[in-house]
Amino acid sequence: MVTENYMTIEFPAIPENVEFARTVVACFASQISSFTLEEIDDIKLVVSEAVSNTVLHSYDTPGGIIRLTAARNGDTLYVTVEDFGKGITEIEKAKEPAFTTDPDRMGMGFTIMEALSDELHVTSVPGKGVKVEIRKSPHGTAKASEELQC
Amino acid sequence: MKINVRVIGRVLVVELFGELDLNTAPRFRDVVEGELHSNPAINHILLLMRGVTFIDSSGLGVILGRYKKLRPHGGSVIIVAPSLQARKALELSGLAGIISICSTEDEAWVKAVGV
Numbered sequence: 001m002v003t004e005n006y007m008t009i010e011f012p013a014i015p016e017n018v019e020f021a022r023t024v025v026a027c028f029a030s031q032i033s034s035f036t037l038e039e040i041d042d043i044k045l046v047v048s049e050a051v052s053n054t055v056l057h058s059y060d061t062p063g064g065i066i067r068l069t070a071a072r073n074g075d076t077l078y079v080t081v082e083d084f085g086k087g088i089t090e091i092e093k094a095k096e097p098a099f100t101t102d103p104d105r106m107g108m109g110f111t112i113m114e115a116l117s118d119e120l121h122v123t124s125v126p127g128k129g130v131k132v133e134i135r136k137s138p139h140g141t142a143k144a145s146e147e148l149q150c
Numbered sequence: 151m152k153i154n155v156r157v158i159g160r161v162l163v164v165e166l167f168g169e170l171d172l173n174t175a176p177r178f179r180d181v182v183e184g185e186l187h188s189n190p191a192i193n194h195i196l197l198l199m200r201g202v203t204f205i206d207s208s209g210l211g212v213i214l215g216r217y218k219k220l221r222p223h224g225g226s227v228i229i230v231a232p233s234l235q236a237r238k239a240l241e242l243s244g245l246a247g248i249i250s251i252c253s254t255e256d257e258a259w260v261k262a263v264g265v
Contacts (some may be wrong), residue, residue, distance in 0.1 A: 015173035019174045041235040048206040052171065052172040055260070079201055106207045112206075112242050
């Protein structure tokens with residue numbers, strides 16, 4: 001893949017950085033002028049779910065790192081959310097709707113991510129971490145870049 | 151995130167502003183739980199969401215949790231005026247299928263107490 005533009009940032013896996021992550025990716029995605037505002041909102045939601053999952057589940061002790069990458073190739077956006085934590089042993093089970101034991105959680109993160117992405121890949125090596133790769137292209141006609149202020 | 155609450159009879163009205171996610175959802179939950187604890191007679195929650203600019207499954211989970219708490223006692227949670235983004239998140243998560251969504255507060259009051 002030849003990328004026209006890209007960015008990579010690393011930050012601690014803490015709740016305060018969930019908004020930061022989705023805002024950064026939304027600003028990056030707005031360079032693709034054919035994304036609609038609704039599609040930018042979709043991207044924000046996907047990134048929010050992916051980063052929240054990492055904050056909640058990847059590390060047992062504080063200090064864990066999330067690596068967030070966004071890349072653009074033509075009108076296609078590629079986003080990767082990666083951690084270096086304990087990993088997932090049963091990826092398909094983790095992706096099942098409502099797979100949670102917390103009454104205040106929905107367990108719908110992966111379902112939402114899959115619904116709003118053109119392509120979603122989750123790979124993991126237990127003990128090494130999880131990588132979530134997202135691809136999304138514009139499908140609408142309105143231009144978010146003219147209205148989104150970053 | 152900003153939260154305004156008021157109790158009218160057995161209805162807790164919660165007005166939310168800003169973004170509701172993993173970072174802000176715990177405060178939302180704590181405020182609502184505090185009101186439910188202080189006023190055990192409350193059996194309906196009206197969530198005024200016009201001012202919510204973003205919500206993800208962490209925020210939706212807190213709404214679902216309160217619904218699960220009130221439902222066994224005949225209570226309900228009613229969402230009022232969600233944004234397009236919030237409405238989409240509610241639909242994708244399946245929450246829109248179990249929790250009432252109203253366009254106006256008046257409509258929500260009729261649903262909650264029939265007036």
